[in-house]
Amino acid sequence: MALPKRIIKETERLVADPAPGITAAPHEDNLRYFDVTIQGPDGSPFQNGVFHLELFLPEEYPMSPPKVRFLTKIYHPNIDKLGRICLDILKDKWSPALQIRTVLLSIQALLSAPNPDDPLATDVAKHYKENEKDAQRVSREWTEKYASQ
Amino acid sequence: MHFSKTYAQLLLTLPPEFRNNAFEYRKLKQLINQIVFELDSLGLAPSFLRSLHDHGPEMVSRMSRNITDGTLTVDSESMSGASHRQTIVYEIVWNSSVLQPRLRLSSSSPSDVPIHRNSIPSTIQPVCHVNLPIPERSLSHITQALLHTPIIFGDEMSLINHSMESDQPDDLIIPLPSDMAFFQLLTSTLSSLSGYLNMLEQGFNPVLTTLAASISSAARPASSSAPRSFSPYSLAADHSMSLCPGPGGKSDLCTWREIFRLYVEAEVFESVSESTRGERSIEEVEKHLELFKGHVQEKKEYLVFPRSREAFAVFLNLNLFILNVKKFQLANSEATRKILKKHTKRTTLPIPSCLQERDASTPTASSCQLALITRPSKSLPRLLVQAIGEVLLPIIPHIDDYSCLICASIAFKPIRLCCGHFFCVRCLVKMQRRRMADCPMCRAHTVLQANPSNVDYGLLNLMADWFPIESREKQHANEREVVQEQLEALGITDARICRIM
Numbered sequence: 001m002a003l004p005k006r007i008i009k010e011t012e013r014l015v016a017d018p019a020p021g022i023t024a025a026p027h028e029d030n031l032r033y034f035d036v037t038i039q040g041p042d043g044s045p046f047q048n049g050v051f052h053l054e055l056f057l058p059e060e061y062p063m064s065p066p067k068v069r070f071l072t073k074i075y076h077p078n079i080d081k082l083g084r085i086c087l088d089i090l091k092d093k094w095s096p097a098l099q100i101r102t103v104l105l106s107i108q109a110l111l112s113a114p115n116p117d118d119p120l121a122t123d124v125a126k127h128y129k130e131n132e133k134d135a136q137r138v139s140r141e142w143t144e145k146y147a148s149q
Numbered sequence: 150m151h152f153s154k155t156y157a158q159l160l161l162t163l164p165p166e167f168r169n170n171a172f173e174y175r176k177l178k179q180l181i182n183q184i185v186f187e188l189d190s191l192g193l194a195p196s197f198l199r200s201l202h203d204h205g206p207e208m209v210s211r212m213s214r215n216i217t218d219g220t221l222t223v224d225s226e227s228m229s230g231a232s233h234r235q236t237i238v239y240e241i242v243w244n245s246s247v248l249q250p251r252l253r254l255s256s257s258s259p260s261d262v263p264i265h266r267n268s269i270p271s272t273i274q275p276v277c278h279v280n281l282p283i284p285e286r287s288l289s290h291i292t293q294a295l296l297h298t299p300i301i302f303g304d305e306m307s308l309i310n311h312s313m314e315s316d317q318p319d320d321l322i323i324p325l326p327s328d329m330a331f332f333q334l335l336t337s338t339l340s341s342l343s344g345y346l347n348m349l350e351q352g353f354n355p356v357l358t359t360l361a362a363s364i365s366s367a368a369r370p371a372s373s374s375a376p377r378s379f380s381p382y383s384l385a386a387d388h389s390m391s392l393c394p395g396p397g398g399k400s401d402l403c404t405w406r407e408i409f410r411l412y413v414e415a416e417v418f419e420s421v422s423e424s425t426r427g428e429r430s431i432e433e434v435e436k437h438l439e440l441f442k443g444h445v446q447e448k449k450e451y452l453v454f455p456r457s458r459e460a461f462a463v464f465l466n467l468n469l470f471i472l473n474v475k476k477f478q479l480a481n482s483e484a485t486r487k488i489l490k491k492h493t494k495r496t497t498l499p500i501p502s503c504l505q506e507r508d509a510s511t512p513t514a515s516s517c518q519l520a521l522i523t524r525p526s527k528s529l530p531r532l533l534v535q536a537i538g539e540v541l542l543p544i545i546p547h548i549d550d551y552s553c554l555i556c557a558s559i560a561f562k563p564i565r566l567c568c569g570h571f572f573c574v575r576c577l578v579k580m581q582r583r584r585m586a587d588c589p590m591c592r593a594h595t596v597l598q599a600n601p602s603n604v605d606y607g608l609l610n611l612m613a614d615w616f617p618i619e620s621r622e623k624q625h626a627n628e629r630e631v632v633q634e635q636l637e638a639l640g641i642t643d644a645r646i647c648r649i650m
Contacts, residue, residue, distance in 0.1 A: 005558055006557035018423065063583060096576070096589045097590055
């Protein structure tokens with residue numbers, strides 16, 4: 001099945017004009033599968049970390065959202081051990097007008113603003129709610145340990 | 150290489166009318182030499198002044214921001230510790246629309262500061278000045294020098310008047326005629342320059358409008374080249390007819406669209422990419438302009454009308470003109486910066502920072518009065534590039550303004566939802582089948598309500614008229630997709646069967 005025009009256009013722009021702190025490159029043998037890196041935002045406990053993710057565009061895309069997962073271990077209340085991300089636009093708030101670029105920017109923003117009230121990793125969320133400073137310290141440690149280049 | 154040489158060489162590459170309005174860099178340099186000579190004869194040789202900087206407490210550069218009441222704030226820090234200090238102040242006053250630089254020698258006890266000069270007449274107000282604290286014994290040396298060199302001032306001697314500023318009777322005011330000539334030449338050059346640039350801008354716009362008119366007359370939509378065969382879309386019309394533009398209808402629409410697309414993509418003057426956003430350097434502009442010319446070389450052969458070819462030449466010339474203006478403006482601001490730097494270096498009279506401020510982010514009464522910094526808040530080349538973007542490029546509708554956000558192709562046929570957003574009919578059909586109710590743009594629950602009455606016929610006509618090829622292709626693609634879906638519904642999934650049909 002030929003790649004839809006929309007995916008070709010999105011890929012071209014992602015490669016030619018990447019968003020700051022974000023890279024996304026399609027696999028040669030599967031143009032719907034992307035290797036993604038996101039730099040930890042400055043001022044967050046994930047600063048200086050480079051996180052690897054995988055992104056897959058299902059057949060239904062853009063009618064259904066891309067599937068995105070962290071490959072790098074990360075201590076974040078909305079990201080679980082398997083790297084799954086709790087983000088509304090990847091689920092029920094998906095809109096076909098959103099793009100790979102906007103999704104990745106949203107994930108980058110999620111690193112800056114963890115939301116422990118809507119947790120995926122309940123233990124991390126609990127830690128963040130009870131002692132934010134200490135939780136951030138652990139996030140920094142994990143960033144140092146797993147996400148440094 | 151000396152800057153004056155670089156500057157002169159650059160001017161030679163520009164059209165002669167630019168040259169006539171250029172900086173008299175050499176003359177300004179000569180004036181600086183005269184200032185040095187003048188200071189020398191005052192016993193204030195730059196080397197002497199420099200030694201004051203080096204040994205005295207930190208030099209104070211002050212300027213009065215608040216010119217209306219003439220209040221001067223004095224950095225009392227630098228005055229502390231000295232019971233009785235004599236200072237020499239380099240100040241520039243704004244007097245009857247002329248910048249008058251002068252030196253003020255004062256011996257004042259600390260109790261006199263901060264000084265409130267509310268009594269200064271409004272015509273003579275120090276705009277900025279610089280303090281040079283000097284050792285006590287040096288002052289007598291200077292005063293002696295002064296007494297021995299009355300000749301320099303000629304009839305301006307009367308200005309060295311102890312009682313000129315009533316509140317500081319002990320102050321000696323020394324006018325600096327060469328310095329004044331320097332600032333006069335500089336300000337008059339800068340103001341005539343800004344006048345010249347204004348003139349250039351005003352001359353640019355009519356050329357652009359004429360060009361826009363001539364291109365639009367050559368790049369007509371499908372309807373104008375075959376007026377009889379065009380029938381507007383409506384619920385009742387025969388749709389298969391109106392998508393075909395009349396045969397033999399000549400228009401440079403597609404070629405011009407392609408040329409403009411290449412121009413926008415070349416991002417000649419300003420980059421819009423995430424990492425390098427902003428105005429480009431001269432070298433970058435030249436490079437991207439060449440790239441554009443290279444890409445467009447082949448396309449422009451397709452221009453049918455002679456007036457299109459002429460218009461293209463004018464278009465290229467406009468871009469070259471903007472490039473020249475950019476070069477000229479950059480060289481001039483560099484010249485200003487360099488000459489002021491040279492002034493400071495040679496005379497050791499520090500030019501107060503308010504004269505050097507480049508951006509007018511904090512416009513104050515004083516900075517408005519200083520003709521030195523009447524630089525346009527926006528660069529002229531930028532304004533001209535904007536004018537191209539606003540006047541010229543929109544005369545040919547751009548496909549991006551008419552594409553469906555979901556499939557990224559032209560939104561044909563366009564369905565306008567009740568919330569005002571439009572998408573192509575195929576994408577909305579797919580959304581309805583999946584019971585997706587929210588508008589992809591605004592999340593209003595308008596998708597499921599859409600029905601054939603939501604077809605935007607005005608937009609549809611415009612698309613068929615201005616994008617005949619794209620609309621036709623999208624229409625065919627839509628039809629193929631429908632057939633495919635029907636086959637799939639029947640259980641036939643091999644795509645090849647569909648092609649045979």
